[in-house]
Amino acid sequence: MPDEKITLEVMRYHPEKDEQPSFQTYEVPFREDWVVLDALNWIKDEVDGTLTFRWSCRMGVCGSCGMMVNGTPKLTCAAFLRDYYPKPIRVEPLANFPIERDLVVVLDDFMAKLSAVKPYLIRKPGEERSLDDGEYRQSPAELARYKQFSMCINCMLCYAACPVMGLEPEFVGPAAIALAMRYNLDSRDQGAEERKDVIFTHDAIWNCTYVGECSVVCPKHVDPAGAIQQAKVAAAVDYYTSFLTPWKK
């Protein structure tokens, strides 16, 4: 039992010396309670200190440790070695993102897309509330309308799972659109009109072909695919009412 090993094939890439990424194989101790992140940290501690990867909470709430494990985007802190043992485990950086170094991807584009959807409460001019007005009152039903979409930990597994993301780099993506819907559905927000130009566009919801893999891989069950299809319904209704009932606002 203490001598059992499991093989990890880990992608390595140091841009200062490598032309292209390559795979390095490591024999890692197999422990029943270890996750892939434990194996990576063992490699870094015992074998090769240059192995570079992101991680933080190691309990599935921070969204830092997302990587491709045997071709599927997973949080490596939630991928147990015992689920793969005795077969080898292939660990690669998250798909559809440029590689920075080893298992670390470049996040800039993703961060820009998140900011682009205006992820904050927007009030109409003249309807801003000051602290003296007291708190916003929100019923449990009003909370339930957007709560699921607020659970996103920005782990980007959905972007790695989405084939549109791989084919169309301009695609705003599942997490960003779910975030926009989180605010559009929040009873305290009045910014749906402002977000239309970002969300009800070709680069956003209309680029989605409803593959649905984003929701399948989401570790927090945000259901971004649902958010996007519901946004499509809202966009269609908005379009038709704009000329059928233009007096309504």
Next chain:
Amino acid sequence: MPATWWLKKRVYFMFMMREFTAVFAGAYAVLLLVMLGKLKRGEIADFVGWLHSPLSITFHLVALAFAIYNTITTFNAIPQVMPIRIGEDKLPAPMLIAPNYAAWVVVSLGLVFILTRPLS
């Protein structure tokens, strides 16, 4: 990404098959238009003859399989695309999906009844 990206994973392949059902739906629509044209020109007997050919039967079986796959995936998507909230809760998924299957059966039986009634 290579053009064969959808061959790499089963879920992507099944997604492309779902999208591909549109080809058979379109082909069947063309077939119906051709039938209407032949009916108008009094050549319907030829068309019915063709319907019995192996090519036609194969096409219809394949088109039916794709149509059924399209229907099942569409029905299963309803709770995700159009969730119905009641207060804090959502209606359970089967409650949204089952009526569609029921309607499918009723409409299909209705069509069979209409199309198999003897002409006067």
